Amino acid sequence: MDIKLENVSYKYPSLSNDSWESIRELNCMFETGKWLSVIGQTGSGKSTLMKLLKGLIAPTAGRLLINGQENKLSKKGNAQIIQEVGLVFQYPEHQLFETTVLKDLAFGPKNQGVKKEEINDRTKVIIELVGLSEAYFDKAPFELSGGEKRRVAIATVLMMNPEVLILDEPTAGLDPQGSKLILQLVHDWQKAGGGQRTVIFVTHQMNEVAEYSDEVLVMNDGEIVFQENPIALFREHDHELKAFGLDIPDSVKLLKLFEHRFGKRIEVHSLQEEVVLEEVVAYFTKQGDDLL
Amino acid sequence: MIENVLVGQFVETSSVFHRLDPRSKLISIFCIVIAFFLIDNAAGYLLAGLFVFGCITLSHIPWRIFLKGLKPILFILSFTIVYHILFTKGENLLFHYGILSIYIEGIISGSRLVVRIILLVLITSLLTLTTKPLELAYGFEVLCKPLKKLRFPVEQFSLMLAITLRFIPTIVMELDKIIEAQKARGVNFEDKSLMKKVLSYIPIIVPLLFTSINRAENLANAIDARAYGDGSGRTRYKTLRFETRDYIAMSISLFMVGTFLILKMLGG
Amino acid sequence: MLTFDNVSFAYGQQAVLKNISLQIMEGEFLTIIGPNGSGKSTLSKLMNGLIQPYLGQILVDRLDTQSPQNLKEIRQIVGLIFQNPEDQFISTTVFDEVIFGLENIAVEPDKMQSIAEDALKKVGMLSYKDVEPHKLSGGQKQRVAIAAILAMKPKYIVFDESTAMLDPNGQKSIMTLMQHLHDEGFTIIHITHLMEEALKATRVLVLNGGVIVAEGAPVDVFHNSRVIENNELDVPLPLKLKGRLSEAGIVVPKQLVTLEGIVDYIWTSN
Ligand SMILES: Nc1ncnc2c1ncn2[C@@H]1O[C@H](COP(=O)(O)OP(=O)(O)OP(=O)(O)O)[C@@H](O)[C@H]1O
Ligand SMILES: Nc1ncnc2c1ncn2[C@@H]1O[C@H](COP(=O)(O)OP(=O)(O)OP(=O)(O)O)[C@@H](O)[C@H]1O
Ligand SMILES: [Mg+2]
Ligand SMILES: [Mg+2]
Numbered sequence: 001m002d003i004k005l006e007n008v009s010y011k012y013p014s015l016s017n018d019s020w021e022s023i024r025e026l027n028c029m030f031e032t033g034k035w036l037s038v039i040g041q042t043g044s045g046k047s048t049l050m051k052l053l054k055g056l057i058a059p060t061a062g063r064l065l066i067n068g069q070e071n072k073l074s075k076k077g078n079a080q081i082i083q084e085v086g087l088v089f090q091y092p093e094h095q096l097f098e099t100t101v102l103k104d105l106a107f108g109p110k111n112q113g114v115k116k117e118e119i120n121d122r123t124k125v126i127i128e129l130v131g132l133s134e135a136y137f138d139k140a141p142f143e144l145s146g147g148e149k150r151r152v153a154i155a156t157v158l159m160m161n162p163e164v165l166i167l168d169e170p171t172a173g174l175d176p177q178g179s180k181l182i183l184q185l186v187h188d189w190q191k192a193g194g195g196q197r198t199v200i201f202v203t204h205q206m207n208e209v210a211e212y213s214d215e216v217l218v219m220n221d222g223e224i225v226f227q228e229n230p231i232a233l234f235r236e237h238d239h240e241l242k243a244f245g246l247d248i249p250d251s252v253k254l255l256k257l258f259e260h261r262f263g264k265r266i267e268v269h270s271l272q273e274e275v276v277l278e279e280v281v282a283y284f285t286k287q288g289d290d291l292l
Numbered sequence: 293m294i295e296n297v298l299v300g301q302f303v304e305t306s307s308v309f310h311r312l313d314p315r316s317k318l319i320s321i322f323c324i325v326i327a328f329f330l331i332d333n334a335a336g337y338l339l340a341g342l343f344v345f346g347c348i349t350l351s352h353i354p355w356r357i358f359l360k361g362l363k364p365i366l367f368i369l370s371f372t373i374v375y376h377i378l379f380t381k382g383e384n385l386l387f388h389y390g391i392l393s394i395y396i397e398g399i400i401s402g403s404r405l406v407v408r409i410i411l412l413v414l415i416t417s418l419l420t421l422t423t424k425p426l427e428l429a430y431g432f433e434v435l436c437k438p439l440k441k442l443r444f445p446v447e448q449f450s451l452m453l454a455i456t457l458r459f460i461p462t463i464v465m466e467l468d469k470i471i472e473a474q475k476a477r478g479v480n481f482e483d484k485s486l487m488k489k490v491l492s493y494i495p496i497i498v499p500l501l502f503t504s505i506n507r508a509e510n511l512a513n514a515i516d517a518r519a520y521g522d523g524s525g526r527t528r529y530k531t532l533r534f535e536t537r538d539y540i541a542m543s544i545s546l547f548m549v550g551t552f553l554i555l556k557m558l559g560g
Numbered sequence: 561m562l563t564f565d566n567v568s569f570a571y572g573q574q575a576v577l578k579n580i581s582l583q584i585m586e587g588e589f590l591t592i593i594g595p596n597g598s599g600k601s602t603l604s605k606l607m608n609g610l611i612q613p614y615l616g617q618i619l620v621d622r623l624d625t626q627s628p629q630n631l632k633e634i635r636q637i638v639g640l641i642f643q644n645p646e647d648q649f650i651s652t653t654v655f656d657e658v659i660f661g662l663e664n665i666a667v668e669p670d671k672m673q674s675i676a677e678d679a680l681k682k683v684g685m686l687s688y689k690d691v692e693p694h695k696l697s698g699g700q701k702q703r704v705a706i707a708a709i710l711a712m713k714p715k716y717i718v719f720d721e722s723t724a725m726l727d728p729n730g731q732k733s734i735m736t737l738m739q740h741l742h743d744e745g746f747t748i749i750h751i752t753h754l755m756e757e758a759l760k761a762t763r764v765l766v767l768n769g770g771v772i773v774a775e776g777a778p779v780d781v782f783h784n785s786r787v788i789e790n791n792e793l794d795v796p797l798p799l800k801l802k803g804r805l806s807e808a809g810i811v812v813p814k815q816l817v818t819l820e821g822i823v824d825y826i827w828t829s830n
Binding site: 051054056081083086087089092094095096097107108109110111112156157160 | 469470472473474475476477478479480494495498499502503506
Binding site: 302304424425426454455458462507510511513514515516517518519520521525526527528529530531 | 605608610631632635636639640642644646647648650651652653656659660661662663664665666667668669672673692708709712
């Protein structure tokens, strides 16, 4: 599913006069099958953009196009929820409310009118996908650990069979392995879709952006300032990113330091730590040999 | 939803109301509320309306904001008026159909009540919109000092008041977030039968309860960690002092009570 | 000195901390890491008597946290900053927020203004004095929370994941502030899930399942791969790089823990 924004602006309704547009004249395209990371300072409009993409709020100006079709407003003038988009909010575990994990998983698809057998089938696939097992079905969500709750919360959204999965800071507050698990499970989910599944991943951790992203969207003060492939973005625009209050991943820092010191640019095909480490260490060892 | 809740929201405009001592504001509002309950004739309503209009204009806070504050009580207002129209009996029959009879008295008494509620809401909104919660609580605490002799926990009660006021907007914001998240999970809050509507609120209540408790616990920790203790033995940065404007405000309020008393006696 | 002597704690039936013995010296920069639910926040709340152990004793500069009459003093000595910047804000302006703590510890009213302004200056928020909290970014709110604690002149400041909800700039500025405060002589205790942040400490403590499973200088702790694997941790990139280099026969001195330091070292040693 392709999502396109044309001159989209959004202003929250507010008490006082001093409210401003949280999103200003955005033009961008979310292409099918990509992993898009979204970064930007606090208050730059990331979460607002995500709500627009899900149809929870309607643009106050501009148009939202889904596969070329405009998302029309409802009779009451509200936005229309977009079923194919799954949105995982920040701290989604606070949203679990049923008495068992199974019931919580079934809640979304039931609202969509999915058949019982189909829901059953899905629960089995999804619970494995998020790295848990059927043994968790009868547990109360409140008994689970922080990381497990987070994974169940993501599973409740996956249960609705989205084509586009939006995650708003899904790793905040998790320990390093817990965070890695989340990234891994989202990656697995995307892989299982045969190129039809899109991921939109909001984060404050640049190292997470370096792992899987095909594209990075940088927001600043309600506007999109970059939409680029991560290697080009982080390697060429580090000064601009710093000016926007952002940073570059550690792996890129290493590449830059290396380039600065040794005057040699190492080309990499990915910014994953493992890849970059390998390249850099290979160069160091080779260089040692040359000198000896 | 958040944009419609006025309780606990403070709007800085540096009007005379902002500069009044919280104690005199509390006393004045108390008087005015009493005065408004005394109204029972058209002249009274007119006077009270003008008074409220004047105050709001003086506060420099846009009317828009006050009107928004009325939105949440629209339901109560319409219920009041419908109830009165349908069930008040009188002498001047306006309309009759089957068991339904509508009297002019019903319309009048309904409208009066509605106007009175609106005036009361507007004038109390003026208090919370122009006073910071902690200041209001401090004023309350000082006014209630005498109650300490009766072992009433004045300090804690006033902190509780301040925190309630301060956190109502936060909780409402939380509610907004939860409703959004439930919509994202396919809950439809529009077009539904009443029963279904009520049921669809369960997924909201449970998370709201949990997050509120969680927040309350965090906040309690934050207060404790800053050595609040049991609230006794604290010093105060600002000591409250009545200025001329405070005496004027309280006199005007007392004058209002007197005027309405007289109006009532003249009318009745 | 902050001393835990064989401390155990439970929420109801669930034992959360088991026989913790620990000493935190003045002037330390201690980082506590460990998986979700390992008891880090619980440990921090024990430090200033927000909760009480059911076994053992905690002394803050010789004051027992279990005597109620000590609590006011203890909370002044040990300041606690929490994760969620939202929930810590009690007042409606930045200045009032700092004043709240001063009123609690009965500072003389005419001294309050200068104390509060000094504290706000230290965190770079003085120009926001009259601003309401909802107009601040998360990082700014955290800095105000720190100022509110600083104004009370604590010796120990505990940061419980205070950077977790912040953007990169916010994270960096809080880390820098922590280091400044440490340089000024404050004792810093920092709880975090970000391994790069842990490298800045003078000592790292790893908590898992309510027990201290490892402690020592950051380099030593992160060099121990068993500790990393068993405790849901990760190795920060500089140390990973060092590991790879040593496998390849290039040995980098132990004390170098930044990417800059390592790359420079290789550059100069060639
Ligand atoms: N419900 C709301 N009502 C009014 N204003 C809002 C609301 N939610 C967000 N805003 C404002 O809109 C702007 C963008 O906020 P948004 O939450 O989209 O930022 P963000 O990039 O997600 O930030 P963060 O990194 O802190 O999550 C901010 O200025 C914020 O104050
Ligand atoms: N108020 C409480 N009531 C009951 N149990 C609690 C409470 N607070 C924490 N726990 C439990 O105590 C254990 C330790 O919690 P604690 O918050 O100290 O962990 P933590 O190391 O800070 O984790 P995190 O990294 O997720 O913040 C957990 O199992 C948690 O579920
Ligand atoms: Mg956000
Ligand atoms: Mg914790």
